[in-house]
Amino acid sequence: MARTDVQLMLDVKAGDEESFALLLRRYRAPLVNFLYRMVRDTAVAEDLAQEVFLRVYRARQEYAPSAKFTTWMFRIATNLALNSMRDSRHRKMEISMDQTTDTGEDDQRPLEVPDRAPSVEQELVRRCRAEMILKAIHALPEKQRAAVLLHKYQELDYDEIASVLECSESALKSLLFRAYETLRVELAPLVTPTVRVDRVPVSRSGRPA
Amino acid sequence: MKYGEGSEGTMFGKESSPKQCAAIESKLIAYLDGRARPGERHAVEEHLTSCGSCRLRAKEFRALWSALDDLPSISPSPAFDASLRARIAARPVPQGFSQWLPSPRLAFALVALVALSVWLSSVPSRDATNPSVAASHAGQVNPASQVSAESDFGMIRDLAVLENYDVVSKFDALSELPVPPTASSSEATKQTRE
Numbered sequence: 001m002a003r004t005d006v007q008l009m010l011d012v013k014a015g016d017e018e019s020f021a022l023l024l025r026r027y028r029a030p031l032v033n034f035l036y037r038m039v040r041d042t043a044v045a046e047d048l049a050q051e052v053f054l055r056v057y058r059a060r061q062e063y064a065p066s067a068k069f070t071t072w073m074f075r076i077a078t079n080l081a082l083n084s085m086r087d088s089r090h091r092k093m094e095i096s097m098d099q100t101t102d103t104g105e106d107d108q109r110p111l112e113v114p115d116r117a118p119s120v121e122q123e124l125v126r127r128c129r130a131e132m133i134l135k136a137i138h139a140l141p142e143k144q145r146a147a148v149l150l151h152k153y154q155e156l157d158y159d160e161i162a163s164v165l166e167c168s169e170s171a172l173k174s175l176l177f178r179a180y181e182t183l184r185v186e187l188a189p190l191v192t193p194t195v196r197v198d199r200v201p202v203s204r205s206g207r208p209a
Numbered sequence: 210m211k212y213g214e215g216s217e218g219t220m221f222g223k224e225s226s227p228k229q230c231a232a233i234e235s236k237l238i239a240y241l242d243g244r245a246r247p248g249e250r251h252a253v254e255e256h257l258t259s260c261g262s263c264r265l266r267a268k269e270f271r272a273l274w275s276a277l278d279d280l281p282s283i284s285p286s287p288a289f290d291a292s293l294r295a296r297i298a299a300r301p302v303p304q305g306f307s308q309w310l311p312s313p314r315l316a317f318a319l320v321a322l323v324a325l326s327v328w329l330s331s332v333p334s335r336d337a338t339n340p341s342v343a344a345s346h347a348g349q350v351n352p353a354s355q356v357s358a359e360s361d362f363g364m365i366r367d368l369a370v371l372e373n374y375d376v377v378s379k380f381d382a383l384s385e386l387p388v389p390p391t392a393s394s395s396e397a398t399k400q401t402r403e
Contacts, residue, residue: 024290032285046286050293057297126279133280152277158244173235180238183277184269190276191269 005069013060020060024053027070030154031077037149038081039088040138048080068160075164078146085142129190136186144179151176229256230263237263241270 003011003022011019031052036045055076137145143165150161162172184191233256239245240253257264 024293028285028289029282032289033282036283037280042283045283046289046292049285050289050296053293054296054300058300126281129276129279130281133277137280152274153280158239170235173238176238177234180270180273181266184266184273187273187276190279191272 006065009056009060009063009069010065012057013063020057023056023069027073028053031073034074034149034154035077035081037134037137037153038078038142038145039084040134044084044088048077048084051080052077067163070154070156071160071163074150074154074156074160078150078164081146082142132187132190136183139186140179140182144175144182147172147175148179148183230260233260233263237267237270241267241274 003019005023005026008019008023012023028049031049032045035048036042039045039048052073056073137148140148146165147161150156150164156164158169158172162169165172165175167175233253236245236249236253240250245253257267
């Protein structure tokens with residue numbers, strides 16, 4: 001039976017390096033994805049994710065299972081992401097208006113054009129939807145963004161998310177409501193059911209058949 | 210009678226008040242998540258039966274969550290683990306007594322400062338052996354011109370053998386010296402020495 005996060009972390013505290021490797025394998029991808037969706041930069045996201053694991057490792061001697069491991073880990077990640085975005089805003093203020101700002105498209109790979117047109121179209125649609133969603137999430141205020149990512153993609157409980165964001169559960173639920181309300185409007189083309197128009201068959205003369 | 214938005218609202222009659230809608234907001238997410246308490250679930254369901262706009266909102270929230278699933282995941286780079294281990298190795302966690310040691314640069318700076326302090330404290334102070342300055346410390350006036358003149362003879366004055374007149378005066382060999390000059394000339398010589 002797989003060890004729990006707490007058991008693994010206590011083993012890391014006792015000096016078991018393999019347990020740390022297991023924690024790394026377990027949370028490497030979720031952490032990178034959470035941070036990427038926060039900062040929209042793959043290189044920064046990986047750097048921040050490594051910093052999270054580095055801090056977890058360095059704090060192993062003082063570790064006490066007073067909270068869930070994911071709460072602790074995502075609190076570190078959220079704070080690092082917020083600090084990174086704050087620093088990034090300060091740097092961007094110094095960039096001249098003529099320079100192109102980061103639009104988050106650094107991870108777009110060149111589209112390979114296969115022979116079959118429908119695959120290209122499907123890929124384009126998929127990328128377009130993903131970019132729309134990412135852009136809408138990134139447009140949210142930082143705390144709402146973190147709340148949505150932790151709720152929707154990391155599936156943390158409300159008390160966990162509230163602990164990460166250092167707010168009450170009721171404040172968190174209001175935060176989530178406002179965030180999803182904004183996304184509902186921004187992503188209306190993806191959300192609102194399309195209006196179906198019943199086509200009336202006509203004859204060649206143009207009159208209804 | 211007011212009707213809700215959309216065709217569904219007209220089927221259920223009167224629109225709920227904004228205050229009732231606001232009261233449901235904080236409960237709606239938990240309700241859609243399936244995590245609402247029984248009392249909350251009942252309150253939301255009762256409200257949704259009478260409020261078309263909230264009913265539409267709940268429907269679109271579900272559609273939104275489904276759309277958000279379309280966001281693809283990214284994979285960490287192949288070098289992620291190796292890079293992390295390099296960072297861990299570059300900054301090992303201090304253990305035991307070594308955690309109290311400062312960084313090398315700080316340690317060097319502290320050692321240099323201590324050495325400088327020791328050297329400065331070992332340099333003999335001129336003030337302690339300079340009679341004129343000692344007198345000034347006792348409260349007497351010490352004009353700047355007198356200090357500068359005194360400093361000119363400082364090298365000679367600081368020689369302990371010349372100050373120790375008792376030793377010189379008791380030196381037996383001096384008795385074999387020729388008769389000293391007259392009192393007036395010896396007085397002038399004495400004043401010159403001072």
